Amino acid sequence: MIGRLNHVAIAVPDLAAAAARYRETLGARVSAPREEPDHGVTVVFVELANSKVELLQPLGESSPVAAFLARNPGGGIHHLCFEVADIGAARDRLVAAGARVLGGGTPRPGAHGRPVLFLHPRDFMGTLIELEEA
Ligand code: CO
Numbered sequence: 001m002i003g004r005l006n007h008v009a010i011a012v013p014d015l016a017a018a019a020a021r022y023r024e025t026l027g028a029r030v031s032a033p034r035e036e037p038d039h040g041v042t043v044v045f046v047e048l049a050n051s052k053v054e055l056l057q058p059l060g061e062s063s064p065v066a067a068f069l070a071r072n073p074g075g076g077i078h079h080l081c082f083e084v085a086d087i088g089a090a091r092d093r094l095v096a097a098g099a100r101v102l103g104g105g106t107p108r109p110g111a112h113g114r115p116v117l118f119l120h121p122r123d124f125m126g127t128l129i130e131l132e133e134a
Contacts, residue, residue: 001084002083002090004082004134005051005081006051006052006081006083006132007045007051007052007053007080008052008077008080008081009053009055009056009078009080009081009130010053010054010056010077010078011065011069011075011076011077011078012055013069013074013075014057015044015057016033018055018075019033022046028048028053029046030044030045030047031044031047035059037060038108038109039064039110040060040063040064040065040066041056041057041058041059042056042057043055043056078128079118079128079129079130080127080128081110081131082129082130082131083131083134084131084132084134085133085134087115087117087133088107091107091131099119099120099123100119100122100123101117102117102118102120103118105117107133115132116131116133117130118131
């Protein structure tokens, strides 16, 4: 069901410093920061030949990334995003299998404007999973 790895998201306490580390130390192509108020994050995209890394910094009071950073003050891998062809069909299959789909199971527009869903980390070996309709 899942296809390509769309991105790995890393929560960071200092987005400018993290972007500079990827740009200057790792020599990566790094986008300008973009605010995503609906998701409570400011994002920088690191473009790789075969995938992306997204650096996430909390935006606003109720950012889900703020709680993550409280537990991991230096930053850390926040989620993996896999592509699916049909997000509604993917959701139905996951629910039927007993997996917990967050946010009531209604897809929302993600960072790339495509519908996304998040799956509970406890059902996936401690990793928050994002599905994005490709
Ligand atoms: Co993501």
